[in-house]
Every structure is written in structure tokens, then in C-alpha cells.
Amino acid sequence: MDYVNMTVERSNVQLSKADFESDQMVKWCPGCGAHAILAAVERVFPKIGYRKENFCMVSGIGCSSRFPYYVNTYGFHGIHGRAAAISTGVKIANPRLSVWMATGDGDSLAIGGNHFIHIIRRNVDINILLFNNQIYGLTKGQYSPTTPMGKITKTSPQGTIEHPFTVGELVMGAQGTFFARVPDNNINLMTEAMFEAARHDGTSIIEIMQNCIIFADKAHNDITGKEVKDETMLVVKNGEPMIFGKNRDKGIILRDTHLEVAEIGKNGVTLDDILVHDQYNQDPGIQLMLAKLAPPHFPMVFGVIRSAMYPTYDDLVEEQIKYAKETSEIRNVDDLLNSGDTWEI
Amino acid sequence: MDYVNMTVERSNVQLSKADFESDQMVKWCPGCGAHAILAAVERVFPKIGYRKENFCMVSGIGCSSRFPYYVNTYGFHGIHGRAAAISTGVKIANPRLSVWMATGDGDSLAIGGNHFIHIIRRNVDINILLFNNQIYGLTKGQYSPTTPMGKITKTSPQGTIEHPFTVGELVMGAQGTFFARVPDNNINLMTEAMFEAARHDGTSIIEIMQNCIIFADKAHNDITGKEVKDETMLVVKNGEPMIFGKNRDKGIILRDTHLEVAEIGKNGVTLDDILVHDQYNQDPGIQLMLAKLAPPHFPMVFGVIRSAMYPTYDDLVEEQIKYAKETSEIRNVDDLLNSGDTWEI
Amino acid sequence: MAKKKRPVIERDDVVVKFVGDSGDGMQLTGNMFSDVAALIGNDLATFPDFPAEIRAPQNTIAGVSGFQVHMGNSKIFTTGDLVDVLVAMNPASLRANLKWAKKGATILTDTDAFDEKAIEKAGYKQDPLQDNTLIDYNLVKAPITTLTKESLKDLGVDNKIAERSKNMFALGILYFIFNRDLKPSFHYYEQKFKKKPELIQINKIVLQSGYNYAETVEAIESVIQIAPAKMEKGRYRNITGNVATAWGLLAAAEKSGRPLFLGSYPITPATEILMELAKYKSLGAKVFQAEDEIAGVCSAIGASFTGSLACTTTSGPGLSLKSEAIGLAVITELPLVIVDVQRGGPSTGLPTKSEQSDLYQALFGRNGECPVIVVAASTAENCFYYAYEAAKLSLEHMTPVILLTDGYLGFGSTLFRIPKMADMPSIKPPLAEANDPDFKPYKRDPETLVRKWAIPGTEGLRHRVGGLEKEDIIGTVSNDPLNHQKMVDYRAAKVEKVADFIPEQPIDGAPEGQLLVVSWGGTYGAVHSAVKRLQDEGKSISHAHFHHIMPLPKNTEKVLKGFRKIIVCELNSGQFVNYLRMKFPMPNFYQFNKVQGLPFMINELTDKFNQLLEEK
């Protein structure tokens, strides 16, 4: 397949799904959206082309964070909220690893929020699979920072009174370079986004609208459900106009300072008026507006929304080290110990 | 003066600066920008019109966080990074207090990043004075999350390799309802922004471009310096066109999907083409673009950039309690103890 | 099979455990069963045995969910070591629990669930109902699923719903075995399914069918009767430790006049306290689900500064995260109740299991000289009283209190005699009065060394506190060396002085003798039972169970000195015994420790005690 990030060591042989299957019993609830995400990962990893020993999967705590046990890679099941910090250490220590992080909306946006915005700001080359089920699954059903306002959960018997984050907005507000949104019920969209994330040099956030069948069942159904999705999901592709609808006759246009839905063929709107998606645009302005769109007045946007080039933290670390090694007179610890003011007695 | 947030108890008497002066020695370095911020606060507090006992000042740790000692209000000097969490507790516990938070770029954006984005998301009615000196002052000069990339500091001898946050972008990415940016060398702009922050019902972030004369002297000088500021600062006012320049002949226009600087009178641009600032716009799209603007191609935008109405967390808490009190049968602990399944022996 | 009248056997106490797949409704079944026992006047204790996963794959060992009930005709102290009656709904649950069954125990199984696949998944080589596996037990094999479906045939209920009520069929069988009345359960269905009346009928029919079926089963040779326990008169309810903790905090808030604020982040096994308190906005409780544990405790500190009874609830990893902030509450001398519902550690450890291994952390886990009050509850029911006590001590002594409970207490339930709020001890926080001209933020009451609490919004008391060392009396920042020493000493003395305000340490048994058994926290029931057994045998053994840990009761040294040997029993590697060693340089401390995520068994305790009694 085409270009992937060249820092990571490549495999000489063609790998297959079996290379990444672990021998551990998968303990998610039957019907949980996480199963599909696992299937997507097992499908995409062999395609990426790296040596299988160079994959490293890191997670925090939560249902989603059990992920590393189910993939046969080097894996680290961390503590709650700290996956991004652990991943950062892994990647800096060895940039030749392909580091993947599995995390939840609680893990990364509640307790882990700080590490999340900082890994993004630094643009450490990590691929983050954010299982957004809008609930704390593992602790059995408390609201999370993405739970819609008003929702009744175990800790909000009168409905939550917290305005939720929109993951894409937060990512871009933190200077993110890659953001994709995918539903857990479309394995192709998932694998495509994962593949692009692997290619992207920098922090890649893939928000996966994942169903928690036990504590927030059908939370995404109004958007990703079979019956509605043609009208509620806009899947963007780079270079293509942003069209959706059962008859693919609706599109997104920019009017004055804001986005609007227009019907092609009505009010003089033609295909040429429809915005063409540019995921590589450095300026996140439009991408941010896209990430914010949501029903009832808009479809929600899926696919790779942003993928902008920017130096990565891990590359810059290596560059500074290389430069220092080339220029410094201190080449080993004996040099160091004897540097500066010393005298003989 | 005009409308201020009505939750907080008002003073019967006219207060003055003297009512807020503390007896503590101010221990910031001579020439530090913090002195001017203190002056602004002492000027604006009496104008706000609240009872002086109802002001509560909360901070974390840092030079900026010594602020509470220097104002005669109830004050709490917290621990590093946690001012937003402490403030949240203060305000929920007593919404009739006017809670002000003094914090630094390290305190709120490094260690305190998580509480910062969550207080904003919840829209707790707190006024946050964020002293952005682009450095850790108190610990003597390490780079912070707002230090420009490439800057040499005590911990970046080869220059930082971290992409900085733009405070306004982070605020809006976290669903912020109020954002203002002011320089520490303009007391009027500071007091105006503080007054508006007090009026705003929700989390108000005032980013103050503060000079740390010791460890990052003149960090903002290229923008707020006397010699350049006419060309590098655009001060927005609600309802007014976004004009700047020594001759006030430059303005901001929207072309296609992005903002541009235009000269009035050139290329057919007239005053009418210049964008008019709408700080109350719910949709943060343009406000976000404004917050991002910076030299060399743009001026940096100052003043109140966003101030949108949205329910506050603390108000909703009170509402739910009120509703529960009106509707629940459990009115005291005896009721509670005897509720549900009980039996007599 | 013909119905026949069974002999009724009187029993003092019986342990029943319901086990099945996560989806089999064992928690509900167990709860209904114990409610009926409680209603007829048995004392009881229950414990749910959740799988670590939300819904592990069906029919696996990992997916087994259980509920144990211990009921009796006198005070019940534990949930029972071994089981008299085991209801096993599938092969995996049988396999996982058989080791807990007494020899000769009655085992009720759903034979329909023992198909080849399920048997294999459970890890059995062959059907345990057919080979010798259960030869030592009184096996009741019933095709429960089939019978349930059959009983509903006439109603035309679809198979799935029918299958889901098989737990009620099993419950019906148990009701027969225990000679129970079905009416309370009928009443329960009527309440619960008000909005789905068809479910009322279904459940009633199934329960009754199970009962009727049992009458025909020959293996059930007798029915068991447990007389009501002689309990103090009063109104009772069943309560879990977590709910009791939540209510204790609400009670303290009401009594003290200080509004309750809870700042918490969910974590097993403490989450229920947060969920419970979130329900009582009508009592003015302000419950803030924070973004993390640090925000939880820091928001509570903010609320405490603002005059609330401020609390935060968590488990071990969360307590670690809160440790820096607890130091802030110590130096600002503000009340703060920290509840740690302990679980298995270290790190994430065994989150759904219980142990007592956070004691070190509670006592010592903060930077600097940073003493706090530590108390520990010992039963589900007294979580109410110790939560109340923790709040009272915190409010009256202006210092953080850590209340230690654990997963067993938190999830387990006991009966709770409902107190009257009027009878609860008073709580009088040292509020500063408006415009008090003598107010100084760090001026202390000479008797308690407690400073006054001056609440924002009060006229004439504006002041500032914070985490830097405070100047004595005036409370400004001070770097003065002798002042620092003084303040360090004050903070320690203030906590030590709490010993003047707590009860003396009681001894269960003679105040002098061969062996003193020491325990603390959630092990009370097992240790008490073991000591009692040996006392009944006439051994020279006494028991001191500690609820107040920091400070220790004033007479502690005297209590310890009365015995030739002291054995400290804990579900950790020896944290309390080491703490006692620090305080009392005595050579005769022994220790008995278990770190298995399991409670003590009475037998292992008595074995150990006997050994010590016999050795020189």
C-alpha cells in the first residue's frame, strides 16, 4: 500500500490478521461496539506494513482500555487517564515504534483531559482511538464529559447539567493536526481512518462513536442508525464535495460567516457551490466548523476532517539530539565530569 | 453602573479602592506586569457594586497566584494548578459570592489544564484572570505551554520544540462562553474587560499579556509595545467595525473561508466591508478565527472577543435543588432513614 | 412425584448463595430472598460477588455473579465462611463456587443449563451432575428453564421473557425449602412493575410454580426454619455500607447546619456513595461529579472554605491522587471528610475485591508533617455512625478526617436499626461570628487547639488562607523557623487532642489474659466470631476492635499491656500492627495477615489463635 510514516521499522513479510490476534478471552459485553473496533484494528494493522514487534498499544482504564490485552502486540494497560502521558514516554523513548492508544471518553476527556490536550499540542506521533460511548462503562453508567446535557444516568438522576465537549472542537482548540470521526458500525470507515492516522505524522485522534449496549445503548443511534444515517451522517473525503442525503442531493455551503445545508438543484444551488473537503488545510477554520455540526439542523460529519502537516515532538527531539551530538564537545560522561572548572590535587 | 450579574449580593454603600487594599507587602519584582493588574482589580472591584464580603479570590501557585494576599477580600491561595477546581467548589457552595481566580500560564495551562477546560465546559460563573507571561516565573524561568516555539529558556537550552497553546482557541475549543484578551500596559482595557467579565454569567477568561521582567522580559513587546501597537493590536468593541492601524485605515474582512486584512480606501474596500464585531454571537466561528490572529500577517485581537449567553452550572445546581425540594417527599434525614422498605421489630 | 409433608428442621443460622451468569439476575434474587428473611425477623448479612467485567462472555467463570446471604436467629456478624445452600444456575457458577459449599450442603442446579457447550466452557471435562463431583452434597437437580417456560405456556409469553424469569422459579424453590411466605414478594412485584402489569403476573406465576414444584422434589427431605432473632425493638431496614456512609454524611450535615458538598469522581467500590448522594438534592446536598479525583477533593476544599460540610469519596488509587490536596486542607485547617472504600492493590490491583491495604497511605501518604484524623467503620450498618463521627470530628476539630471502609462493607448489607435524628449527638462547628473584633484566622481554642471558621460572605471577617506556612494567630505567610516548628507542633497536637473527645477503647472479654486479638475496620465480624468461639471454649482470649486509628483511644496502651501476647489480624501485610509498634515499643506483637481479596475465615483465625495460645 501507499506511503506510511517512515520512522517506524517496516516488516519484510506480509502480515495477516492472525499475527495480531491475542490468546486472551475478550471480555466486553456481547453486543458492545468495542468488538467491531477490535476487528477493524486487526484488519488494518497487517496492512500498515510495520514489523509486528514495532506496534505498541497503550491504554488507560475503562472498558475501552482493555484493548491491549486483545491484540498481540507489545501492550501496556496503564492507569486511569494517563495513557497519553505513558504513550508520550514510549514514543519519545523509541520513535521507531508505532504507538496506538485505546481510550475512552472518561479516560481521555475527564481524568485524562490534561494529557490529552498536551499530547495534541506537542503533536507527538501517536494514534489515539477514542471510544466515545458517552458514558463511563467500566464503573457502570455515570455520565461523562461527552454525555449530552439533560441525560439521566446513575449520577444524574435529574439529568446532567453539564455542557458536553465536542471532541473535534477540543482537539482543534488544542492545536490538533489530525481528527477523524467514525461510527462503530462501519468497519470500512474505521479502517480507512485508522490507516490514515497511521500515515499521519503527529497526534491522530480518531473519535469512534461506540455503542455501550449496557449503560448508554443507542446513544449514537439518532445519527449513525441504519434508518437515519443517510440524512444525519456526512462522510467527508478529501477533494470531494460535501454531499449527503439518501439521494445525495444535499451539501454543505458557506454563507456569510457560517455553514449551511443546501439542496442541490434548489434555489439555484449546483454541485459547484458545495464546499470541497480539504483535510490537509493548515487553517483549521472550516474543519472546526465541520466538527461542530450536528443534528437537528445539520448532519454530523464523519471521516478524516483534519490532517495537517506539522513537525512532531518526537522528530524534533531526535533532531536536537543529533545536532547536539554533532556539535557538543561532551561526548561521554567522563567528558562531562571533567568539563568546566576542575583542578588537580 | 449598569447591569451586573444578579446572583451576587450587592453593596448598599459605594465602595472605593481603599476597601480592597490589603495590608500585605506586595512582593512581585519591581517592574513586573502584575502590579498593573492589581491596580486594575482595585479600580474595578468597587465599581462592580457587590458587597465587599462577597468577593472571593482564589489562586493556584505561581507569581500570579500570590494575588489573593494583595486584595482585601476573602481569599484562598491554593495549590499548583487547582485554582479552577477550588473555585468551582466555592461557587457551587455559595453562588452569591463573586469568585475571581488569579492564575498563570503554567498554573492553568500546564498542571491545571484539565480543571481549566472543565470549568469552562461547565460554564461555572467564575472570573479568571490568566496572567500569561509565557514563562514559569516563580520557579525561575522554564518554558510554559504558551512559550513561543524555539524560545531558549532554562529548560530549553536549544529552544523549545513545543507548539504553544493559543489561549482563546483552547477556551473556545472547550466550549467557552467568555474570552477577552488585554495587555498589562493598558489599565482601561483591563478594567473594561474585568467589568464585562463580572457581568457575564458563566466562566469568563481574561488573558492578560503580562510582562515578566526577569525571565521573559518584553515577550509581548512586539505586539503591545508602544512603538508597534497601533499596527499590531486590534482592539475590538461590540457592534463596531474591526479597525486598526495608526491611521485607523486597516480592517478585518472575511474572504472566502478566512479572515484578511484590508486597507480602507484601497482596492475598493470601504468601511462597510469591514467585519463588525459581535461578541454575543453564540456561534464561535468568527470569534475563534479572531482569537487565532497574530502577526506578522495580522494584528492580534484584544478586548472582549466572545461573551455568549449559556446556562451556568451553578445556576442549574440551584434549579435542580429547588425543583427537588418542591417535589420530593424526603424533606429531612428522618424521612430519608424511614423511606423505602422498613419494618418494625 | 407426590407432595408430602416435610419435617421442619430448626436452624440457628444458614448461609445461602445464589450464583449464575451475569445476566441471570442473581443480585435481585438474593436481595429478595434476604428481604423476606429480614421481614420475618432474622438478622442477616449479605454480600454480592460481582465479576470484574460488566458482562463477561456467557457461561464463563469470569462471568459468574453471586449473592450470599447469612441469616440467623441471633446477631449475625459475617456473611458466612461456607455455604449451606448453593443455587447454581449454570456449570461455570457451580465450578467457581463449589469450594465454598459445606460438605452435605444442598445444591440446587438448573439442569437445562448443563449442556455440553456450557459444561466445556466452565472447564469441566464431563457433566458434573452425572459424575462423582457432587457426591458429597445433597443435590437438587431441576430443569428450571423448561419448567419456567412451561409454567408460562398458558399466558403465551415469549420464550425469551420466560427464560429471564427462571431466577424467580429458583427463588420459589428456595422459599419452599425455607418455609417462606410468598406474599412479600408478590407485593414487591406489584410495586416494582406498576407500569408493566404483565410482569407482575408472570413473576407471581413463576415464583409460585417454583414453590409448588419444590413440594414434589424428593431430594428436599426437610424444610428449614430459622426463628426470629431477638433484636432490639425498633424500626429496621436493610442497608449496604455505601448507602449507610452516604446517609451518615447527610445526617451530619443536617445536624451541624452546614450544607453537604460532595466532590467526587467515580471509582469502584466507592461510586455508590456518589450515586446515592446525587439522589438527595431535596436535602440540599450539592453533589459535584468532578473531572478527576483531584478536582473532587479540591472542589470540596473550596466548598469547605465556603462553609460546607465538604466530602470526597474514593478508593485507593483515588486517595493517592488526592494526597497533595489533603495536605492543603491540613495546613488551611479546614474540615474535610475523605472516604476511602478500600479495594485490592497495589495500583489498579483487584478493583472489585476488598482489602485493608490503604491504612499506611491514610496515615502517612502526604508530603511534610501532615497528620489527619483516621477512623474506620466495621459493619455495613455502622458506616452510618462512623461517617457521622468522621464529619463531626472534622467539623469540630477543623481538620481533615479519613474514613476507611472497604469493598466488603460498601457492597455488603446488614440490618440497620433506624435512629432518630433527635437522638444523634450534636455537632457544633466553631463558626466565627460576624464582625467579631477579636477574630484572627489562626487564633486557637486553648482546649482543642482549633481555629475559627470564618465563612466568605460574613461581614467583618475577610481573611486569606493558603498552602504556605502560616504565621501563628494572624495566619499570614511566614518563613520564620520557630513559627514553623510551632505550627507543625500545633497541627500534630490538635489531632492528638481529639483523643480527649472519643470513647475509650473497649475490650470484648477480660481486660487481662493470655491473648489479645486486635483488629480494625471491616474484619470485625469474622474476628469477633472467632474470638467468641474460643471464649466459649473457655480460652483466655479477648478482642479489641479499633474504630479510632488516629489518634488512638487514650487507653490503648493500657489495653495492650494486659495481655501476654497480642495478635493483630488484618487483610494486608501488617500495616496496623506496624503502626502499633511505632507507638508502643512492646515485644509481644504477633500478626496474622491475608492479602487475597477475601475476608477472613473463622476457622483460619481460630487455628492461629489456638496455636498462639498453645505455644509458649
Place this chain on the structure above:
Amino acid sequence: MAKKKRPVIERDDVVVKFVGDSGDGMQLTGNMFSDVAALIGNDLATFPDFPAEIRAPQNTIAGVSGFQVHMGNSKIFTTGDLVDVLVAMNPASLRANLKWAKKGATILTDTDAFDEKAIEKAGYKQDPLQDNTLIDYNLVKAPITTLTKESLKDLGVDNKIAERSKNMFALGILYFIFNRDLKPSFHYYEQKFKKKPELIQINKIVLQSGYNYAETVEAIESVIQIAPAKMEKGRYRNITGNVATAWGLLAAAEKSGRPLFLGSYPITPATEILMELAKYKSLGAKVFQAEDEIAGVCSAIGASFTGSLACTTTSGPGLSLKSEAIGLAVITELPLVIVDVQRGGPSTGLPTKSEQSDLYQALFGRNGECPVIVVAASTAENCFYYAYEAAKLSLEHMTPVILLTDGYLGFGSTLFRIPKMADMPSIKPPLAEANDPDFKPYKRDPETLVRKWAIPGTEGLRHRVGGLEKEDIIGTVSNDPLNHQKMVDYRAAKVEKVADFIPEQPIDGAPEGQLLVVSWGGTYGAVHSAVKRLQDEGKSISHAHFHHIMPLPKNTEKVLKGFRKIIVCELNSGQFVNYLRMKFPMPNFYQFNKVQGLPFMINELTDKFNQLLEEK
């Protein structure tokens, strides 16, 4: 005044302190002064005394900055209790430091700085140079500012710059008093101001003028000479504890072949380690300034999993924040070096002051049963060796190590005999080999109980670790009760076994006697000096200073048992003594504690020791 030849007085050791306003350059002056002492072969120790504020208002007590040098003709163990020569550049610095001056000490003041305003700001009622305040001292009053300006008149230097070099004038006076050569300082200027040659000249002139002026001052009746110390042959340098710590880590990385990773967040007084390591990218050190302490330690854990010598550096509040994550490193059994440069607590406390109050936290401050290795450095210089040792133990025993230093060690400096890397002990981490068919993540070396380190990227070793309890040998998640007990015991035993690999505890003095003085960490110098003094007086007193705290050296009990009384001296309220009480049930522990943000004074120690020696 005429120049006259002064008598030369030989002294064994002298303490000099430079004090002035924050902007007066006292740190630089002190450093230059001590460098010259070192060059001529004196042994020395230095300590800077920063204000808590960056630049407190001029001429205030809060703004006083100081630098103390203790130099001598034999080994120097402390920075000195009291001062022989005090250079006070303004009234505030005089007032703040006079209490540290010996009776009869020489006090050099800049009379120009004693104007009315400054005198008042310092809190003096009248000019202390004019009244009886300094009657007990040998006062040298010099109009330093004026003289400095004058000396530069010919150069046409502007007044501001001239004023800023007044510290060099004072230094010149000191050089005269101590009979020093000016050349090394001239050389220093030449190096430092390569790019600003005018400054070379200015400084040289001012320094020389000060020297010359001193010759004319009558109050200087003699000059002091300190002979070179007899030190082991070798190459030397001056080093602070923080720099030594940083270098020790670099040395361990080189020796072990494991790349250094540091994940840290700035915090006083530990920041210098981070800043120092950030300089050595040429040695491959990867230094990550994290967003907070938790990210610091967690990134280090990630790097450790990935095969680095992973470290994190902090002070008390930061250690609190890291406690949860340290548990993760314990259960994943990964190497991790945590450096805690202790400061005054609790909470933010006294951030610029030093104490030893994080010991409890280091030993016990984590949830669950969570043992780590704890070692403590005792001099600025041996921070190098104990950082190296901490890394070695961590890498070889696959477990976190907490290295305790403190603000005194960190900021203070001593001479450091430069070792050769070839002579440093080997470090052999237990790396798993690629494709090892026997590799199992939790299989242990039977001798050390250490598991193998299998580094991501290595062929044939893919595996997963994490914070949930691990199954013995295979390392998968396990909830099994007996497995949990086994793993808890393994983790404890693995740390205890480290005692087989560390040196026995040495005793300074006889192995038996009346009084054993026990100390640990940064108090070594003062305690050693006090004991030595009494030993010289023939008292039956010995000293055991502990560097290895968890585990303790194997012979510890034997060491303690040799004495009638044991006194444990600490700069906290008694944390190590309580830890010893836990381990050794002996009735004869006494304690001496001080929590003032100040080091021990030799006199207060000898008083206490004498008292114990005299009492029955």
C-alpha cells in the same frame, strides 16, 4: 590611612557569609570566593540562602539573598553553624543575619547602603552602625558603593553599571582578608565576559580597588590563612547536590547502556536537576518537561517499558501527585528512579527551605501493598553516587527506587573528586533476549526474584503488562486469591532481597557503647561533626548514618543492639525513628527532631547527646 603589613593568622576553618539584596549579586560573589578557596586546596561546603520571592521589594528582609561558605584545612562536613565573617551589603541583610554571626566575627558593611529609608525598611529603629548593635563584633565599615564608583571614574562608566559591581569591591576586600590571589578571578572575568570586554576591565579594576582599599583599613588587623586540606589525590571540582544527582543519572545510563529518559515538571528545589539534564542531549539524554508531575512520572513509566533508564525528579507535593503512578511501576515491575528533593511541608509549606519530612510518604504513600526501594544521599557530592546507586538498584532489581535528597543538599555544594567511569560499578539490567523461547513476562530469577525486561521492538517477546494484578509467571490478568497473595509477597520479598546486594551499615566509632546516634540523609555533616566532637572528648558515642532505608542493611539490628541508648536525629517530627520502631521492637529509642526549615546546629546536637549520656 597607611598601608601596613598585617600579621597572618592560621585558621583551621572559617565560615564566611555574603548577604545583600536580591539584586546585589551575592550568589555570584560567594561562588567566586569559594572557587578560589577550592583552587588553593581548601575543602569546602557552600549553601545559598535564597529569598522565597524572585525579587522581593528592595531593602526588605524578605528580599535578602545570601551565600555561605565554610572552608578549611581538613574535611569540611557542614556549611557551618555560625559565621566568622559576614559581608552585609544593606541593613536588611545585616538584620536578618546578625543572629548567625559568632561573637567577635568580622562584619563588613557598605555604609552607603545604610540610609534612613533602608534602615527603616529593615525594621531598625536607628542606624545599627551607629548604636551599640554591633558592639560585640569587629566592624569594618566601608563606603563600598562610593568607592566602587570612584574606582571607575576614569573609565567613564555610568553610575548604574558601576553600582552593580559593588559586590566585586566587597570581594576584593575579602580577598585581602583571606590573603587570596586575584588572578583566578581575573581569569574568570576573561572567560565570562568574552563578548563584553569592557566588563572584564571594569570588574578587574573594582576587584583590585577593593583589595587595595582593604590594605588601608585599620579594622582589619590581621589576615587569615587557611592551609590546603590534605585531600586524596585526584582531579576535583565544586558541585551542587542537584547537579551531582543529574550527573549520577547520566553516568548510570552510560554504564548500563540504557538511554536516559527524564520526565519531570519544575518544582523548587528539584528544578535544577531537570535544567541540568536538559543540557546533555549530546549524551542522548531525552528530557521531557511534562505538563504536570503525573505526566512526568507516567511518561517515565512509558519510557521504562520501552527500555530506558527512566527517571522523574520532584519535591514533596510532586511526590504526592506521583504516588498513584509509582504503584503502576511497582506492579508492572519496571525500573524507575524517582528523585525527591525534599523541602518544608506540609502542602506548599516552606518551598525554599529544607527538611526531611517526606520519608513517610516515600515509604508508605501509595495505595495497596506497594513497597519500593528507598535510598538517601547525604552530601552534595555523594548525590552523584546515590543517584547512580538508585539507578543501578532500579535497573537490576526491576522496581522503582525513591532517592531522597533535600534542599540543602540540592543547592549546597561540596568538592567532588572526579571519578573515572571505568571505575564505576557495572550495571547489568536483566534484558530478555530476542526470541527466547522460555521468555515469560513474570518469570523470576530465583535469587533476586527479578523478572526479565522485554523491550518493545524485540522480536519474539511481545507481551502485555498493566496495573491489574498479574498471574504468576505468565503475567496475564488474574483475580485468583492465592495468586494475589503470592504476588504481594513476591513484590515485598524482591525489595527485601535487595539487602543482599547493598553494603552493611557502617558504624562511625565503637560498635558498642552508651549511645548510638542514628541519622539519615542530608544531616550527615552536622551529626557527624557533633559525634566527632564528643568522641574526641572520650565519650562513649558512635554514629550510624543510613543511606539505605528500604531495605535497611542486613546488620542494622546488630548495629542497634550494641548500645544502651539510641537517639535518632531528624529534620522532621520523627519519621525514621518510627520506621525503626516498626522494624525493631526495642525500648531504647530516643529522638531529636527539628522542623524549622533549618539544618541541625552542632551545639544543639552535642547538648542533647550529653544529656542522654549523663542521664541514667
